[in-house]
Amino acid sequence: MKLRLNWTILATLLLLLLQTSVLPWLVPPGWSDRLLPHLPFLMTIFVALFGNRHRAFFFGLGFGLLEDILFYGQLIGAYGFTMALLGYLFGLIPERRSRTLGLTLGCVALGSAILDLAIFGIYELFQLVNVTFAFAVYWHMVPTLLISVLLALLLYIPVRRWLVKNIASSADENGA
Amino acid sequence: MRNKRLFILMIGVILVVSLLGYTFGRQKMTWPEKFINDAFGTLQGALYRPVGAVADFFRDLSRLSDVYKENEELRQTVARYTEDKIRYNLIEKQNEYLQEALNFTERQKELYNNYRYLIAQVVANSSNPYDPTIKINLGSHDGIKEKMAVTTVDGLVGLVSRVSEFTSTVTPITEMSATSTDSISIAATVFGREDEAFGIVDFDKEKNVLQMSKIDENDVVKEGDIIITSGSGNVLPKGLIIGTVVSSQVGDFGLTQTAQVEPAAKFDHLNDVFVVVTPDVDAP
Numbered sequence: 001m002k003l004r005l006n007w008t009i010l011a012t013l014l015l016l017l018l019q020t021s022v023l024p025w026l027v028p029p030g031w032s033d034r035l036l037p038h039l040p041f042l043m044t045i046f047v048a049l050f051g052n053r054h055r056a057f058f059f060g061l062g063f064g065l066l067e068d069i070l071f072y073g074q075l076i077g078a079y080g081f082t083m084a085l086l087g088y089l090f091g092l093i094p095e096r097r098s099r100t101l102g103l104t105l106g107c108v109a110l111g112s113a114i115l116d117l118a119i120f121g122i123y124e125l126f127q128l129v130n131v132t133f134a135f136a137v138y139w140h141m142v143p144t145l146l147i148s149v150l151l152a153l154l155l156y157i158p159v160r161r162w163l164v165k166n167i168a169s170s171a172d173e174n175g176a
Numbered sequence: 177m178r179n180k181r182l183f184i185l186m187i188g189v190i191l192v193v194s195l196l197g198y199t200f201g202r203q204k205m206t207w208p209e210k211f212i213n214d215a216f217g218t219l220q221g222a223l224y225r226p227v228g229a230v231a232d233f234f235r236d237l238s239r240l241s242d243v244y245k246e247n248e249e250l251r252q253t254v255a256r257y258t259e260d261k262i263r264y265n266l267i268e269k270q271n272e273y274l275q276e277a278l279n280f281t282e283r284q285k286e287l288y289n290n291y292r293y294l295i296a297q298v299v300a301n302s303s304n305p306y307d308p309t310i311k312i313n314l315g316s317h318d319g320i321k322e323k324m325a326v327t328t329v330d331g332l333v334g335l336v337s338r339v340s341e342f343t344s345t346v347t348p349i350t351e352m353s354a355t356s357t358d359s360i361s362i363a364a365t366v367f368g369r370e371d372e373a374f375g376i377v378d379f380d381k382e383k384n385v386l387q388m389s390k391i392d393e394n395d396v397v398k399e400g401d402i403i404i405t406s407g408s409g410n411v412l413p414k415g416l417i418i419g420t421v422v423s424s425q426v427g428d429f430g431l432t433q434t435a436q437v438e439p440a441a442k443f444d445h446l447n448d449v450f451v452v453v454t455p456d457v458d459a460p
Contacts, residue, residue, distance in 0.1 A: 017216070020300035020311075021223035025231040025445065032444035036303040069209050070216055070300070072338060073307030073347060076199040081192040085185075116305075123306040126200055130379075140305045 002165045003051035005059075008043065011163065012063060015039035020070070034143045038079075038115070040067060042152050044087045045111050046159050049099050053091020060087030074128050082118040086111050101156060108152040109145055116141040203322060203338075210340035214315070217343030221299040221313045228447050291413050292453040294318065296326075298446045299343065308348060308443075310334065314451060315342040323411060325452040331417035331440030332362075332405065333449055348443055349386065349418070350379045363411075364388055364418055367402035374406060377418055377437065386419055386437040389427060397424050397435045413452045 019039045027035050040063035048056035060083035068076045090107050097103060120136055123129045131139070205213075236243070296312040314320050316339045324336045326346050334348040352362065362377040375391040391397055401421040407414025417440050424435035 017219055017223055019303060020216075021220040022227045023303075024301040025224075025227050027444070029442070029444050032301070033305065033308060036305055038303060066212065067304075069212050071302030071304055071307060071309045071311070072199070072205070072209065072213075072345065073302070073304070073309045073351070074200060075196050075307070077192050077195040079304070080195075081188065084188070119304070119306065122196065126196065129306055136305070144305075 003047060003055070004163050004165065005047075005051065005055060008047060008051075008163050009059075012040050012043040012059075015043060016063070016066070031143070034140045035147045036140055036144050037147050037151050038067075038112075039151065039155075040064070041079075041083055041086075041111070041115060042108060042148060042155060043159075044083050045090055045104070045108050045152070046155070046163075048087050048090035049094055049104055049107060050159070050164050051091075053088050056087030056091040057084050058087075060084040075122070075126060078119055078122045082115055082122075085118075086114060101153075104156060105149050105152055109149050112145045112148040113141065116144060205338055205340055213311075213340045213345075214342045217299050217311055217313060217340075220311065221297060224299045225297060225447075228445070231445070232447070290455050293450040294320070294453060296449050296451050298449060301444075301446075308351065309337065310346040310348065310446060310449075311343055312346055312449060312451070313343055315340050315344050317341050319453060320344050320451055324454070325405070325412050325416055327416055327450050327452060328441050328446065328448070330442065331419060332412075333441045333443065333446070335412075336451065346449075349377070349439065350443060352378050362418070363406045363408045364403050365406040366397060367404045367417070369396075369401075370404075370406065373397050374408075375433075375435065377403065380436075383436070385422065386439055388421075388435040388437050389432065391424075391427075391433040391435060393426070393431060393433060395433065397421055397433060399423060401435075402440075403435075403437050413454050416452065 016039060019037065023037065024032060041060075044056055044060040044063065047059045051059075061080050064080035064083035065077070067079050090111060093103070093107065116136075120129060120133065120141075129136070294314060296314040298310055299313050300311045302309045302311075310333075312326070320336055320339050322336055322339060326333045326336060332349055334346045334351070336344050337347040338345040349362065364375050364377045366373040373391060373395040375388040375395075375397070377386055377388050379385075380387050386403075388397070388403060399421055403418045403421060405412045405414060405416045405418060419437040419439040422436045422438050424433055426432075427434040
């Protein structure tokens with residue numbers, strides 16, 4: 001099982017463009033500050049699960065910083081740091097467990113929650129958050145988590161088909 | 177092995193905190209950031225507009241029945257507009273004459289007239305919940321500078337926060353919180369009674385309304401009043417619509433009033449916006 005990293009990077013750049021320029025139109029009015037999916041983050045989780053943790057670390061760092069720079073409002077580095085860290089941590093998982101759809105979705109859900117919490121923490125540290133924690137959880141963290149899982153489900157098949165080599169032999173290698 | 181990982185993590189944390197601290201509250205961007213922004217801005221623009229057109233088309237289809245009514249209303253608006261235009265021409269002439277008569281200096285005349293509206297297209301939205309910025313396809317090349325006001329036909333959307341060569345970043349007014357360090361306060365007044373009311377507008381995220389605070393207790397601000405920028409302080413141009421008053425009450429210490437304002441502009445599904453260029457009075 002091997003990830004085609006160059007193609008993955010290209011695909012993620014396209015997904016980033018989609019996320020910033022197309023997805024906002026698909027979100028119904030009134031929900032635009034509640035559903036905030038992060039496609040590069042989802043791809044980082046895929047890289048962590050299907051590639052290895054070092055690649056996922058640099059992948060997360062690169063795309064996190066790219067997002068930070070593209071939408072530089074107050075700080076640069078919050079997404080870069082969190083996505084690199086999560087990429088590395090989730091890269092440790094496939095050494096212990098076999099990769100299944102359920103595991104992937106579970107990782108995405110957990111990762112999305114940790115990402116949002118960490119971002120909240122970092123912005124709270126710099127006193128840039130003007131909502132309470134409970135409100136943030138209710139207002140955008142939970143909806144974002146659900147939409148992330150849904151998008152991961154949509155991306156799972158294309159990623160496995162086009163970006164991962166040797167799908168057939170993967171089950172034997174891992175030994176379930 | 178464990179120690180090495182922990183060590184790298186510590187170094188990572190230190191690096192990130194210093195990066196965060198360095199970029200926090202910084203105004204200018206370095207050239208790599210500008211380059212990335214411009215490169216992506218072009219591609220984003222190529223996507224955002226066509227998709228927006230398609231989305232608008234489908235939304236319009238579903239509202240086809242309303243179009244007739246809307247058309248009727250627009251006709252009436254145009255009729256009223258023509259009336260107002262005639263009045264406006266008269267008043268402008270008179271105003272010019274009075275300014276002459278009162279010996280306004282060139283600088284004073286420039287100050288409140290001659291706003292230029294540059295039309296810009298939105299190219300992308302951020303998905304960071306605490307930094308919801310918007311990108312537009314005009315930059316320093318087109319004469320955009322920091323802190324210029326950005327409006328739609330409905331009302332004030334935000335301020336330009338960062339400028340690169342061909343794109344710039346707009347911070348919406350919903351992010352102008354009173355606690356934030358580098359945000360500027362919007363001086364506001366009531367449309368039609370500009371000399372009778374004055375307040376500062378910032379945003380209350382949890383109630384999802386703008387707040388106009390520090391209104392004098394003797395000023396009258398009531399429900400339905402239209403709040404506009406007052407132009408005092410010369411940061412924002414004068415007379416941009418901010419929103420409508422939903423309610424007003426006595427403020428924290430009973431000495432001032434606070435009004436809650438519903439923003440006039442819609443912040444999602446933005447397409448065309450205007451950047452208001454004020455004449456640069458301090459330029460030589």
